[in-house]
Amino acid sequence: MQHRHTTLGEKGRWQAIRGPTYMFNEKxxxxxxxxxxxxxxxxxxxxxVVRKMLEESKTLNFNCMDYMGQNAL
Known part of the structure; x- marks a missing residue:
């Protein structure tokens, strides 16, 4: 059995675990x-971190959605 070597991006292994849908993200x-x-x-x-950002940030749009339409909830 051959193992495929995966190159991890700047954010590390969590995004590699997300699967192929992450590849379609337009930064x-x-x-x-x-x-x-x-x-x-x-x-x-x-x-x-979420709590700190909600309490301290004046410019955070907490209703934002990612490229798949998912929000923080």
Missing amino acids: GTCLMPEEERFLDSAEYGNNP
Whole structure:
């Protein structure tokens, strides 16, 4: 059995686990870096970061959605 070597992106193994749908993400679409960090934190259950961002950020759009239409909830 041959093993396929996977090159991990800048965010590491979690995005490699997501599967092929992540390949279709267009980084230039409407998400700001702050919103992307917020959605990633919510997806992986990093509650302290989500809470801190909600309490401290004046510009965070907490209703933002990723390229698949998923929000933080």
